[in-house]
Amino acid sequence: MEPNTHPFILPQREILMLKLEKLTKVYPTGDKALTDVTLEIPSGQVVALIGPSGAGKSTLIRCINRLVSPTSGKAILDGTDLTALGAGGLRRERRRMGMIFQEYALVERLTVMENVLSGRLGYVGFWRSYFRKFPQKDVDEAFRLLDRVGLLAMADKRADELSGGQRQRVGIARALIQDPALLLVDEPTASLDPKTSRQIMRLICELCQERDLAAIINIHDVALAQMFVQRVIGLRFGVVQFDGPPEGLTPEVLTTIYGEEDWKETIQKVDEEDLQDDAS
Amino acid sequence: MPISSDKSGLKVWQRRDRNTQLLVWAGWLLGTMVFLYCWRQISDATEWFFVWDAPRIAADIGDRALPPRWAYINSLWEPIWDTLNIATLGTLFALVLAVPVAFLAARNTTPNRYIIRPIALLIIVSSRSINSLIWALLLVAVVGPGVFAGMLAITIRSIGFCAKLLYEAIEEIDQSQVEAITATGASRWQIMAYGIVPQIMPAFAGISVFRWDINIRESTVLGLVGAGGIGLQLQGSLNTLAWPQVSLILLVILFAVLISEWVSAKVRGAII
Numbered sequence: 001m002e003p004n005t006h007p008f009i010l011p012q013r014e015i016l017m018l019k020l021e022k023l024t025k026v027y028p029t030g031d032k033a034l035t036d037v038t039l040e041i042p043s044g045q046v047v048a049l050i051g052p053s054g055a056g057k058s059t060l061i062r063c064i065n066r067l068v069s070p071t072s073g074k075a076i077l078d079g080t081d082l083t084a085l086g087a088g089g090l091r092r093e094r095r096r097m098g099m100i101f102q103e104y105a106l107v108e109r110l111t112v113m114e115n116v117l118s119g120r121l122g123y124v125g126f127w128r129s130y131f132r133k134f135p136q137k138d139v140d141e142a143f144r145l146l147d148r149v150g151l152l153a154m155a156d157k158r159a160d161e162l163s164g165g166q167r168q169r170v171g172i173a174r175a176l177i178q179d180p181a182l183l184l185v186d187e188p189t190a191s192l193d194p195k196t197s198r199q200i201m202r203l204i205c206e207l208c209q210e211r212d213l214a215a216i217i218n219i220h221d222v223a224l225a226q227m228f229v230q231r232v233i234g235l236r237f238g239v240v241q242f243d244g245p246p247e248g249l250t251p252e253v254l255t256t257i258y259g260e261e262d263w264k265e266t267i268q269k270v271d272e273e274d275l276q277d278d279a280s
Numbered sequence: 281m282p283i284s285s286d287k288s289g290l291k292v293w294q295r296r297d298r299n300t301q302l303l304v305w306a307g308w309l310l311g312t313m314v315f316l317y318c319w320r321q322i323s324d325a326t327e328w329f330f331v332w333d334a335p336r337i338a339a340d341i342g343d344r345a346l347p348p349r350w351a352y353i354n355s356l357w358e359p360i361w362d363t364l365n366i367a368t369l370g371t372l373f374a375l376v377l378a379v380p381v382a383f384l385a386a387r388n389t390t391p392n393r394y395i396i397r398p399i400a401l402l403i404i405v406s407s408r409s410i411n412s413l414i415w416a417l418l419l420v421a422v423v424g425p426g427v428f429a430g431m432l433a434i435t436i437r438s439i440g441f442c443a444k445l446l447y448e449a450i451e452e453i454d455q456s457q458v459e460a461i462t463a464t465g466a467s468r469w470q471i472m473a474y475g476i477v478p479q480i481m482p483a484f485a486g487i488s489v490f491r492w493d494i495n496i497r498e499s500t501v502l503g504l505v506g507a508g509g510i511g512l513q514l515q516g517s518l519n520t521l522a523w524p525q526v527s528l529i530l531l532v533i534l535f536a537v538l539i540s541e542w543v544s545a546k547v548r549g550a551i552i
Contacts, residue, residue: 065463094465105460109478118474122465129466130473171460178464 015078017043017214018064018182023073025059025238033059034238036073043181044212046205048225048246051235052258057218060235061184064216065097066090078181095122098175100204102187104167106159106174113155115170116142119177138177145173149203165196169203176207183208183215190220197221201228222249341523348528356513356532362427363509363536366502367495370434375488378439382446388458389450389476400443407440412498416507430507434495441494442487449483450476485551489544496540500533 018041025034033056041047049057062068064075066082075082082093098119106115120138121129128134134142146152149169154162159170168188175183185204189197201217205228208215219225225232226246234242234249234257241256242248251263282294296304383389385400416433423429453476461475503511510529517525 067459067463091465091467094463097463099460099463101456101460103456105454105456107457107461107474107478108454109481110474114474118461118466119464121461121467121470121474126467126469126473129470174460174464184463 015043017041017045017078018216019074019076020064021074021076023060023063023075024071025056025063025068026071032238034063034070037235037238037240039233039240039243041182041214041216043214044209045231046208046215046217046229047231047233048229049216049218049233049235050220050222050225050257051241053220055235055257056238057235058186059238061099061186061216061218064182065094065099065184091122095178096181098178098180098183100168100171100175100183100185100188102190104164104171104191106167106170108158108160110159111155112146112151112157112159112162112170113142115159116146116173116177119174122178141177142173145176148207149173164192165200168192168196168200172200172203172207176211180213183213183217185215185217187218187220189224197224198227205229222254345523345527347524348531349522349524350528352525352528353532356510356529359503359508359510359513360532360536362430363499363503363511364496366427366430366434366499366507366509367492367540370431370499371438371488371492371495373431373435374438374442374491377435378442378446379484381439381443382450383472385443386447386450388453388455389472400447404440404443404447407436407438408444409440410437412437413501413505416502417505420506425506425508427508430499430502430509433502433507434499437498438491438495442491445487446480446484449480449487453479482551486548489547493537493540493544497537500536 020037020039023034023037024032026032037060049060051057059068063070064077064082066085070083073083077093077096080093082090085093107118110118114132117132117134117138120134124134124138143152143155146155149172151166151169151173154166154170159167162170171188183204188200188204192200201224204215204217207213217225217229226249229246232242232244232246232249233240234253236257242253254263255261282297284292284294284297286292294301381400381403384391384396385404387393387397390397390400412433415436416430419429419432419436423432457479458471458475461471466474499509499511500514501511503509503513504515506512510533514526514529517523517529
């Protein structure tokens with residue numbers, strides 16, 4: 001099947017937040033992780049990025065905030081070409097991209113508050129951050145966000161004392177205190193139980209709506225993705241295979257993304273789970 | 281191939297195949313032969329008469345050394361204080377110098393793998409390859425005898441030790457925490473302060489007290505070459521065959537080492 005290169009049709013009022021133009025990444029080993037990925041994401045839209053392990057999902061979001069340098073192509077955030085930036089410019093633009101990680105990636109030996117405030121590092125000078133003298137408005141915002149994610153009482157706990165779901169909430173607060181325009185979310189639920197996974201996905205999607213954020217969420221759980229997002233992009237071998245609304249994920253589409261398997265169950269399960277959710 | 285089939289077609293699994301097994305036996309044989317040969321060499325070079333006589337001599341010296349000359353303790357307070365100072369200050373200076381060397385040597389933090397990292401590794405190796413007693417010998421010649429030479433010897437010897445253990449700890453950190461801090465737009469130094477330092481703090485504390493503990497022992501002998509501390513008294517007493525003083529000095533050293541062990545165990549327990 002031809003890679004789906006049709007741009008997603010945008011309603012007029014929305015601002016184009018992220019644009020990828022033929023983004024390609026070839027690792028030094030010769031592995032082609034991404035090939036000519038082109039897509040546009042408006043503000044306020046939450047996109048699920050699905051695909052088998054090794055399809056390039058992590059590489060794609062890391063190429064956007066340049067934790068991994070793309071080989072060619074462009075990533076344009078709100079008009080700024082991220083691939084052309086020098087070190088200083090890159091740090092400034094990274095402040096506008098919050099990132100949430102699979103294994104939470106909190107600094108385990110720092111407190112919850114310190115972890116949340118570390119999202120402000122790009123805005124604060126070295127010595128102020130070293131002595132933990134963050135501006136009062138940052139501290140206020142940290143408390144507000146901790147309250148929003150339901151962890152106000154945990155502010156003084158060390159991150160390694162928290163449960164998985166709680167840690168991911170801290171990770172979300174750390175990303176949001178950056179005041180980002182875009183959220184890059186890498187497998188946010190892979191280490192969580194099904195109930196916590198839903199809560200975390202719901203929280204991320206709600207926050208994106210509240211703040212009109214664009215978001216890319218890498219996710220393995222297709223059913224979970226379908227429940228929460230407005231748009232799904234399917235990646236296989238670094239090539240976009242599908243780009244459309246979650247209802248468009250037919251067994252045929254899933255086969256092109258993941259390979260041969262009986263997909264009817266997966267798709268059915270979504271409806272059943274939704275019913276259960278409504279009932280409870 | 282450890283998996284094979286016997287005549288009846290049954291699958292047989294062995295830990296090693298035949299050739300590997302033979303090689304392992306050959307290795308053991310070679311090892312035993314080398315050991316026997318070396319033992320012969322040592323045996324030929326030993327006057328066995330003295331060895332058989334050793335218990336009598338040891339008993340004789342023990343006899344003369346006991347009881348310790350307790351009154352001598354009053355002239356030991358100052359040297360033992362010097363010894364503690366040599367060990368503690370030497371460790372502190374070594375840590376201050378070892379931290380930057382470790383960051384330059386660790387693969388994931390070094391600014392340059394091809395020039396700066398080898399230099400840092402060279403510093404570590406050269407500091408580690410020479411015993412502090414030898415460093416003290418050299419430094420006594422350079423800066424003159426006394427506590428300062430001893431402290432410098434401890435410092436130089438400890439830089440390599442601390443830097444090596446520390447850079448290994450830096451290389452083993454969880455890289456995702458560093459990634460997360462990088463992704464916020466933090467600067468290089470902020471990434472270090474937030475992403476790396478918290479992760480290596482337990483290792484750093486452990487290494488510091490461990491090295492301090494070792495340095496207390498090492499600094500007790502530095503006096504033998506004139507680099508200050510209680511070793512000076514030990515050498516004097518040994519030279520004049522004042523065995524009751526020697527036994528008291530050894531007791532004092534034992535006591536000091538016991539205390540340092542206790543302190544370092546407490547510190548390590550508190551930090552982790």
